[in-house]
Amino acid sequence: MSKPMDAWFGQAFGKAWQDRAAEIGRFNLAIFGKTGVGKSTLVNAIFGAEIAATGIGEPVTRAEHLYLHQSGTLGVLDTRGLEVGRDNDKLLAELKDYLRDMRRRPLTEQIHVAWYCVRAGDRRFEPTEGDFVRALHELGLPVILVLTQVPRSVGPGGGGRVHPDAEALAASIAALDLPIQDGLIHYTMALGDEFTGQTAYGLQELLDATFRGAPSGVAHAITAAQRIDFDRKRERAEAAIKVATGAATTAGASPIPFSDAAVLVPLQLTMMASIAVTYGISIERSTAASIAATAAATTAGRSLVGNLIKFVPGAGTAVAGTINASVAGTFTYAMGHAWLRVCERLARGELRAVGGALDGDSIHRVFMSEFKAQANRRKLST
Numbered sequence: 001m002s003k004p005m006d007a008w009f010g011q012a013f014g015k016a017w018q019d020r021a022a023e024i025g026r027f028n029l030a031i032f033g034k035t036g037v038g039k040s041t042l043v044n045a046i047f048g049a050e051i052a053a054t055g056i057g058e059p060v061t062r063a064e065h066l067y068l069h070q071s072g073t074l075g076v077l078d079t080r081g082l083e084v085g086r087d088n089d090k091l092l093a094e095l096k097d098y099l100r101d102m103r104r105r106p107l108t109e110q111i112h113v114a115w116y117c118v119r120a121g122d123r124r125f126e127p128t129e130g131d132f133v134r135a136l137h138e139l140g141l142p143v144i145l146v147l148t149q150v151p152r153s154v155g156p157g158g159g160g161r162v163h164p165d166a167e168a169l170a171a172s173i174a175a176l177d178l179p180i181q182d183g184l185i186h187y188t189m190a191l192g193d194e195f196t197g198q199t200a201y202g203l204q205e206l207l208d209a210t211f212r213g214a215p216s217g218v219a220h221a222i223t224a225a226q227r228i229d230f231d232r233k234r235e236r237a238e239a240a241i242k243v244a245t246g247a248a249t250t251a252g253a254s255p256i257p258f259s260d261a262a263v264l265v266p267l268q269l270t271m272m273a274s275i276a277v278t279y280g281i282s283i284e285r286s287t288a289a290s291i292a293a294t295a296a297a298t299t300a301g302r303s304l305v306g307n308l309i310k311f312v313p314g315a316g317t318a319v320a321g322t323i324n325a326s327v328a329g330t331f332t333y334a335m336g337h338a339w340l341r342v343c344e345r346l347a348r349g350e351l352r353a354v355g356g357a358l359d360g361d362s363i364h365r366v367f368m369s370e371f372k373a374q375a376n377r378r379k380l381s382t
Helices: 003-024 039-047 088-102 127-138 164-174 203-213 216-225 230-252 258-278 283-297 301-309 325-347 360-381
Strands: 027-033 066-071 074-079 113-119 143-148 185-187
Touching (some): 039 203, 066 088, 230 258, 258 283
Parallel strands (some): 027 074
């Protein structure tokens, strides 16, 4: 891709990414528990390390004991300087003021779910902690109760029984009949330990409970923010491809001269941007990756469609005529799935060169290989 084309495509993609990110919004999680229960480790295990890298976050109350960390489609509300169970009154007073103000704002700026974390190794849940959970519920927050760092027996097949002390602790909490999401207490081990043979577990179940507790309007933001459930990401990405394919098919059914086929480009950019945001790929990395993916197939702004479409079976001499509905739909479908494949591998930490930089050549090979395979597959199925 030429340098002028790089600039044009990068700018257009960047704007589409920002538009889609703004539309998807942000999921905001409040996380509470005593010091040392492993709150940050748990958040990082499910949502990645970006939140930890943001530092202490921004204070959201004048007393400066509540802090909101923000990173893309995720916000995490945490506490500093006050201890749950000891300073309940001060914490709850600040939280009540914050929530009252927050509920006058758009959904994306509200707190959607609270995790209350208890370390299994502490072997106790104090009455003041139960009071705090009840108070969170009264403030209108869905509360998910999480036991952290719960060991379980290690056997040949893995996934053994959780430690009896953790089961006893969970039973004592359950007896309090607290107003918690689904009435469930979630056992978790955020990080595995090769020395003891412990494996990470419970994260998917906690994420599922978070989806159930949160408003449906932030489900896409949770999907984009989390880093463990790729099935949900793929489902969202395929929905974006379906929408774009339908729009492209409609455009192809209209008498649009191929010389004006750049009318399809905005559809591709919106689709690609939506997929990139869904997979949690930053604007910088996804812009660079999108340029690398289409590099050898594009030489000028208006030829983005023309140079890729030659790989679509049945396109024939469309360059000199018009794009029919079948070709337009096949092209968009193949491009979407090729880009999905690139984004999924990027999200898994692949397609990087030494030092962590993007491997442009590998990105382009993956994209083009998948594009051709999907174009042929769709052609055969239609």
